[in-house]
Amino acid sequence: MTEQMDALRKSASFARCTDVRPDVAEFEAYEPGLSMEEIRLRYGLERVIKLASNENSLGVPPSAREALLAALSRAHRYPQAGNPRLVSALAERYRVGPERIFVGNGSDELIDLLFRIRAVPGTHNAVAFSPCFGLYVTQAKMAGVELRRAPLGSDFDFDFKAMLKLTDENTTLAFVTSPDNPSGRLAAPERLEDLARALPPACLLVVDEAYMEFADEGQSLLPALDRLPNVAILRTFSKIYGLAGLRIGYGILPERLADYLWRVRLPFSLNILAEEAALAALSDDAFRRESLRFTREGRKLISRELQGMGCSVIPSQSNFIMFSPPAEKMTARQLHARLLERGMIIRGLGAYHLPDWLRVTVGREEENRFFLELCREFLRA
Ligand SMILES: Cc1ncc(COP(=O)(O)O)c(C=O)c1O
Structure with a gap:
């Protein structure tokens, strides 16, 4: 048991039925700005x-609108467990086995679940850059996992050496966003490949490619996945596919991790309308x-x-x-x-x-x- 866990335990006096974990009590609500x-x-x-x-x-893509209307009459049914149609369509698109695909309620859900399945609270840590997409920070905290942040270079370039310096044998996750949010900068796939090879053995490199479809050709790490057993790639239907409000994200992961994600995911987190819209948008060239x-x-x-x-x-x-x-x-x-x-x-x-x-x-x-x-x-x- 680490000092951090001891401190948490000591400060956790639940006198009232409305008390929450001390680290949860520190959370501020997400501030979306004025509507x-x-x-x-x-x-x-x-x-x-x-x-x-x-x-x-x-x-919204016109094809997805049509699909949504057609699917409305089935909204009283649960979606098919495991969303197999969307999984197959994505597997075909990326020419990978369906057992490597996981779909969730936005890539947000994948980020959250990865912290929870890959890091033991108080023992393991994760690394990311500073600044980085805010969800890495909040979900690490929610999972009770220390997130170490390496500063980006002065021109918002990725300093992978600085990131590597923060890792140790307890680092189980490294997050890199490419193209990055908020800078829009790309991490060259060759540099990411070097990073993947240099990370400690227990560490999974998560490359968040939420915006990759907007980048120049050939910048994704996807083609290198077969030679990188410690890499997961996250993508989303929220950006180029125009479906942010329906919350659909997916990952291409090592098979074993995809399997665990399916085991812990809330059974129907990707709803029936979202799945139909995603299928339509995916083939709407x-x-x-x-x-x-x-x-x-x-x-x-x-x-x-x-x-x-x-x-x-x-x-x-x-x-x-x-x-x-x-x-x-x-x-x-x-x-x-x-x-x-x-x-x-x-x-x-x-x-x-x-x-x-x-x-x-x-x-x-x-x-x-x-x-x-x-x-x-x-x-x-
Ligand atoms: C880098 C990055 N990753 C993930 C997401 C979340 O995507 P989703 O809408 O699929 O949850 C965003 C959303 O803005 C993002 O900027």
Whole structure:
């Protein structure tokens, strides 16, 4: 029993039936910011545009809409245990055995379960970068697992040496997001392969590829999986497939781990409508191609224009762009507030401890142009 566990046990006096674990008592509720409706009402606006959560601005794929309507009449039934149709479709797509696929309620569920099945609270630890996707932090905490964070380089590059230095024989998980959130930077697959080989034997490298479909060809670690027995890849239907609200994520994992995930997962965490929509979206090549087209074009336009306005812009391989406005004109906080007043919601990065930076999701052309028009107006000398 470690000191951490002893301390937890000592402080855990459950006097009331409403008391919770001391580490749970420290949790703050997730702060989503104001909703589109709240912004509309607060500022008396007709039009509000949200480019804050890296969703797909094209909306729900038409094929998925149809599938959802058709599946509605079956909503009184439980989904088929293990979602075998979606599992087979994904196995076929990635040319891997279905026993290596796991699907869940968003990749969030996979992240949560990986902490819980791979790390003994108070004994094992996990590593990630700082800043990183917030769920690695909250779910490590919820699982009672120490999360060690290696700082990213000054240009938000991945410092794998620093990450490796934090590992020891009790490190059972290493998280890398590629392309990264919030920077949009890619980790080259060759470097990830080197990292996988250098990690301690008990450590699983989890490569979160939530945004990989937006990156240049050949940047995924997927083709190397067969020679890397200690790697899991996470993907999602929330981004390029336009189904964030339905909560569908999946992983391609070592077979043994996928098996354990299926054993511990809540039996029906991926619901019947989500499964049908995912199946339809997966084979909707036209929607995927169009999403990629408008994202790549918009990304180029926004990056170029923001740079022209004197902003620092991190080169992105994703469907969002991280930037910092020129300090002599306006702080990030001020720009964020001014945009909000005009109905343009983007993401401030205070929660990532990057108060000087903002993150904007690439939208449809007219949304991007409106965003840039406002920035131009506010950042004019
Ligand atoms: C890096 C990263 N991983 C995972 C997720 C969560 O994806 P999902 O919607 O499938 O839970 C997100 C969502 O924004 C993300 O940015």
